[in-house]
Each structure stands twice: as C-alpha cells, then as structure tokens.
Amino acid sequence: MGQHTPLYQKHLDAGAKMVDFAGWDMPLNYGSQIDEHKRVRSTAGVFDVSHMTVVDISGDDAKAYLRKLLANDVEKLDAEGRALYSAMLNENGGVIDDLIVYRMSFGYRIVVNCATRSKDLAWMNSHSAGFDVALVEKPELAILAVHGPQSLDKVCAVLDQGQLYPVKTASINLLENFRGVELGNWFIARTGYTGEKGLELIFPEKEAPAFWDKLVAAGVHPIGLGARDSLRLEAGMNLYGHDMDEEISPLAANMEQTIAWQPEDRDFIGRSAVVRHRAEQAAGSMPRLVGLVLEQRGVLREGQRVLCDNGEGIITSGGFSPTLKHSIALARIPVNSHSCQADIRGTLTSVRIVKPNFVRFGKKVFE
Amino acid sequence: MSTVPDNLRYASTHEWVHVEDDGIATVGISDHAQNALGDIVFIELPEAGTIVNSKDEVAVVESVKAASDIYSPVSGEILEINEELLDAAETVNVAPYDGGWFYKLKMSDAAELDDLMDADAYIKHCDAE
Numbered sequence A: 001m002g003q004h005t006p007l008y009q010k011h012l013d014a015g016a017k018m019v020d021f022a023g024w025d026m027p028l029n030y031g032s033q034i035d036e037h038k039r040v041r042s043t044a045g046v047f048d049v050s051h052m053t054v055v056d057i058s059g060d061d062a063k064a065y066l067r068k069l070l071a072n073d074v075e076k077l078d079a080e081g082r083a084l085y086s087a088m089l090n091e092n093g094g095v096i097d098d099l100i101v102y103r104m105s106f107g108y109r110i111v112v113n114c115a116t117r118s119k120d121l122a123w124m125n126s127h128s129a130g131f132d133v134a135l136v137e138k139p140e141l142a143i144l145a146v147h148g149p150q151s152l153d154k155v156c157a158v159l160d161q162g163q164l165y166p167v168k169t170a171s172i173n174l175l176e177n178f179r180g181v182e183l184g185n186w187f188i189a190r191t192g193y194t195g196e197k198g199l200e201l202i203f204p205e206k207e208a209p210a211f212w213d214k215l216v217a218a219g220v221h222p223i224g225l226g227a228r229d230s231l232r233l234e235a236g237m238n239l240y241g242h243d244m245d246e247e248i249s250p251l252a253a254n255m256e257q258t259i260a261w262q263p264e265d266r267d268f269i270g271r272s273a274v275v276r277h278r279a280e281q282a283a284g285s286m287p288r289l290v291g292l293v294l295e296q297r298g299v300l301r302e303g304q305r306v307l308c309d310n311g312e313g314i315i316t317s318g319g320f321s322p323t324l325k326h327s328i329a330l331a332r333i334p335v336n337s338h339s340c341q342a343d344i345r346g347t348l349t350s351v352r353i354v355k356p357n358f359v360r361f362g363k364k365v366f367e
Numbered sequence B: 001m002s003t004v005p006d007n008l009r010y011a012s013t014h015e016w017v018h019v020e021d022d023g024i025a026t027v028g029i030s031d032h033a034q035n036a037l038g039d040i041v042f043i044e045l046p047e048a049g050t051i052v053n054s055k056d057e058v059a060v061v062e063s064v065k066a067a068s069d070i071y072s073p074v075s076g077e078i079l080e081i082n083e084e085l086l087d088a089a090e091t092v093n094v095a096p097y098d099g100g101w102f103y104k105l106k107m108s109d110a111a112e113l114d115d116l117m118d119a120d121a122y123i124k125h126c127d128a129e
Helices: A008-013 A033-042 A062-069 A117-126 A151-163 A169-173 A205-217 A225-234 A271-282 B031-037 B110-115 B119-128
Strands: A017-021 A024-029 A045-048 A053-058 A083-089 A095-104 A107-112 A134-137 A141-147 A180-183 A186-189 A198-204 A288-294 A305-308 A311-321 A326-333 A340-344 A347-354 B015-019 B024-029 B040-044 B057-063 B067-071 B076-081 B103-107
Touching (some): A008 A205, A024 A033, A033 A045, A033 A225, A045 A205, A053 A117, A062 A107, A083 A117, A095 A117, A141 A205, A198 A205, A225 A311
Antiparallel strands (some): A053 A107, A053 A134, A095 A107, A305 A311, A311 A326, B015 B024, B040 B057, B057 B067, B076 B103
16 A cells, blocks of 8 residues: 555545555546546646655755755745746756745745655755755645636635635735745645646645545546646646656756856856756757657657657657647657657657647647 | 446457347447546557458557557458547547447357357456456
C-alpha cells in the first residue's frame, strides 16, 4: 500500500481509478480523462496535489541561500506572496528538480516534486552549511490546485460560505498571475500547471476533506493525474524525469528563460556549467526542446525517435490533445532542424515543428 | 465491475467474438479492456477482404494511455469494418459490445471457438490479471 493524501477516501468515494505515483496512491481519473481535461479548459476542476513536497525556509540567510541554490534569482521576489519558477541545478548544470518558490512572511516556501523528494531534501540540506537557515518540511499541509476559467469565482464562493475560512476573498480576486497571499495558515497563489487561470491552495490537511466537498458541491469537478499530464503538455510545461533530468541542461529543456544570468557575480550552483552550455548552444551543438504536431491520425509518445534533417532526436512527452483533437509532443532535437519524422511503431510519419506551447486559456496558440 | 455478456467467446488478449448461425463472426474488445486502456482516441482497422489468422495483429487501439495491438481471435476473411470507429473511437469506451464492434469476418475454422473462453472463464482470467 502506498502513502495516502488526506483526500484518499474522497477519491475512492468519487470512483477514482487509483494508481501508484512515486509511492503514493493517487487518482489517475474519475471515469474519463478527456472529460476531465475539457472541464478544466471550459469551467473548473480541482486536483489533489498534496503528494508534492512543501519546504519552508527561514533564517537571516534564507535569501542568500536560495540565491546560491537556485538558477533563477529570488531577488526578483520583491513582495510577499510573489512566486518564481526555477531549476535547481547540480554542479554539471543538470536539473536536479524544477520547483516553485514563494516569498512568505517568514522567509520562503518551496514546492518540489514528490518523486524527487528525498534527493531534493538531501541536496538542499547538504548545501545549507554556512548559511543561517532552517529548512522545515511541511507534510501536514494539503495542496489543491483549482484551475479553469471559473476557478477563481468558484473558490471565492466556497470561501465566503459562513466565514469558515480565515480568508478574505477580495484579496484573491485581485491576485495577478504568480502572486499569492498568506491568510492565517492558508496560502493561496495564482500558480499552476495547466495553462488556465487558477489557484493553488496550501492549507492544513485536516481542513482538506470538508473544503474538497464544498468545491465539488459548487460544481468544481475532481481531476486526476491523467488530465493533469495532458493539460500541462498542451501548455508546453515540462515534466521532471521526462522532459529534463540530472543529465539534461536547462538549455536543452526550454528553460533558458528561467535562469537569471544577471547579476553576473551571483554564483549559483551550476552557473559555470550552464555558461559553458550557452557557448555550446551558440556553436550549434546543444539540442533544443521543441513542440511537435501530428495533424493526422496517430499518437506521438515518449521515447519515440524523431528523425530530423539535421540528426536524430527523441520525444520526451507526447500524447493526444483533447483541445486540439490531434497528437502533440515535446521533443529534444538537434538545433537547426527544419523538418522531421517521428518513428511511430515502425512507421515514419511527418510531424511539424512548433514552439513548445500549444494551448493557453482554452485556445490554440501555435502557428 | 466490468460487464461480461454470456453469449460471447473471449480471447486471453481481451477480444470478444459473437458468432451468428451463418458462420459470420463479429469481433470487438471487452469492457474490461476498454476500461484498462482509458479514453480511446484513434483506432486503426484492417481492410475488408483481408485474410487473417487467429492471433494475427489486425488492429491498433490508441488510448490516452498507450497504443495496443488487437489480435484476431479467429481466422477468416474480413467482410466489413466498423467505419464509424474511425471518426468516433470513443464509441468503444461507451458501448464495447454494441456500437463499438471492430469488424465482421467469415470464419474459416469454427473449431477455433473451442480455444476461446466462455464468460465465466473470462471473468476468472480478468480477476487473475
């Protein structure tokens, strides 16, 4: 038996097909992944992502520590509640994990992937020496993501019911993207993994089942990990362990924009390596992560070879796009490739190279 | 719980066969199979006129989860395919034993039916997986 989130019984009650995800029993879908996907694009859905790891970082050196630990620069977080997406690199410039860091009243909060929890914590602890910081994992917190065009209205309607929650909904309605607000022991931010408007709510796990019930009663449909994956793929967002890992440079994973190159004297872990990678990229020897589109029948899948005019690449994530009604993929291919074919079960099929971003706010965004 | 009609024969690879008195067999995949595959998005079907042997790969089902080969449970000549599935593969999820049939075939060896399972045996087979 795997680990359970505080909503495990709710998933069973809702008829979820449960699967093992990195040691956790999690809902794959509650019937139809495609229906769930479409609900998030058209109305609102709720994801239980309480299996993800929350680490709170406090102490006088919290900022200095994170400026060393992360490839993006927490100096950009100029107000409480602001959020930043970053890679955590090793000395070779490989991606240990990707994460979100929030600036909080007490310091910073990081949310890392569940599958990488142990190595992330070990890495973060081993690099805290010499810094006045305290790293505290927060397993007692639940995390729900509520996404879709109606998500903010639905969440605010639930939070307003009977003043049960220490949350002023006006402060949520006014949030801009990548900003959050701390309200008592609740933290609510405009972040997520779907390409839709939405919120992530981090709050005490004992309050999670009742809050879940109220969301569902308000018409927010439970969404499983299957649709979470197809939504993030449409949004062109990377999945750790698939689109990048410790052997992959962020420059080969469409993460260049998440590296804060300035100021040049900020010595983050992996800096010298990614500076070298940038030179390799300029010389044309660093592959790049692109989007692939297959407008005919068939499905692009992770691991399929991609034969390009300039060499061979590989699909790192692929699947069927319920919004576009055809297959899309992320693939790592040689630079300066203009045409390519995917090897789909032994058949070479022409695919189109596009920017790795397919759907935003329910609409196709590539040419 | 998945549905397993009594009037069909089943292969261990989860295809079903329904045989009429005239020796024409209709083939599809079981409710258990469609449930395991998840939402089905594309189906490749054989061409009418193709001669197939039992256990030949005759079709491919692409679901949100994976691509899966479909094996013909019996030998014979493909007479007709369910063209509706080419544009509406999800019919197999909704009605695996009715609108979601794959193809009809003129059986060449009725004895092959004895190699397939009845509903009770198939239920045990699924439970054991």
